[in-house]
Amino acid sequence: xxxxxxxxxxxxxxxxxxxxxxxxxxxxxxxxxxxxxxxxxxxxxxxxxxxxxxxxxxxxxxxxxxxxxxxxxxxxxxxxxxxxxxxxxxxxxxxxxxxxxxxxxxxxxxxxxxxxxxxxxxxxxxxxxxxxxxxxxxxxxxxxxxxxxxxxxxxxxxxxxxxxxxxxxxxxxxxx
Numbered sequence: 031x032x033x034x035x036x037x038x039x040x041x042x043x044x045x046x047x048x049x050x051x052x053x054x055x056x057x058x059x060x061x062x063x064x065x066x067x068x069x070x071x072x073x074x075x076x077x078x079x080x081x082x083x084x085x086x087x088x089x090x091x092x093x094x095x096x097x098x099x100x101x102x103x104x105x106x107x108x109x110x111x112x113x114x115x116x117x118x119x120x121x122x123x124x125x126x127x128x129x130x131x132x133x134x135x136x137x138x139x140x141x142x143x144x145x146x147x148x149x150x151x152x153x154x155x156x157x158x159x160x161x162x163x164x165x166x167x168x169x170x171x172x173x174x175x176x177x178x179x180x181x182x183x184x185x186x187x188x189x190x191x192x193x194x195x196x197x198x199x200x201x202x203x204x205x206x
Contacts, residue, residue, distance in 0.1 A: 034071070034074050034083075037082065037083040037084075038067065038070060038071075038083060038087065041083065041084050041087050041088075042063065042067070044084075044088075044155050044156075045063050045066060045067075045087060045088070045091055046059060046060070046063050047154065047155065048088065048091060048092075048150060048151070048154070048155055049062045049063050049066075049091060049095065051150050051154070052092075052095045052147075052150075053095065053098070054139075058098075062091060062094055062095055062098065063091065065094050066087060066090045066091040066094055069090050069094070070083070070086070070087055070090055079164075084157070084161065085157065085160075085161035085162075085164040085165050086164075088151065088155070088157065088161070088165040089164060089165040089166075089167070092147065092165050092166065134188070137184060137187035137188060138184065140187065141180055141183060141184060144166075144176055145176050145177075145179055145180035145183065146180065147166060148162055148166065148173055148176040148177045148180060149177060149180040149181065149184070151165060151166070152173075152177055159173050159174060159177075
């Protein structure tokens with residue numbers, strides 16, 4: 031039991047970050063991590079790899095998220111306007127840093143799911159290529175090619191002006 035706790039506990043912050051990047055909702059991400067941890071504890075004896083549990087935990091979390099996405103796509107969620115909080119209607123951008131952060135997140139969200147997942151696991155969660163391959167259940171070569179394409183596409187997106195910047199230009203003088 032203590033071996034299990036020593037392996038799981040240090041991974042929880044990384045699982046929360048990854049879950050938040052996948053579902054983009056703090057409460058839903060926390061629920062996803064909770065489900066992941068519950069599944070890990072109940073199926074601890076079924077692990078094939080007796081080494082580090084990190085990639086195994088990320089695989090559980092990833093698969094749970096995919097299952098949630100599939101079931102959410104099958105149903106529509108309605109929220110009454112009286113029950114919705116201010117944050118669900120929009121956020122005011124108070125600082126340039128926040129705008130840049132949102133721009134990068136938006137461009138990251140435009141990446142295909144398979145590229146975004148690989149990029150987040152390797153660049154943000156610091157998993158090795160082999161660990162990411164285990165999490166996503168794909169060959170290591172596929173991880174490397176998806177990562178390369180994700181980095182290249184994200185770089186192209188970041189170098190392009192934001193969609194709203196071109197429409198924000200106001201001409202101060204009329205041309206003669």
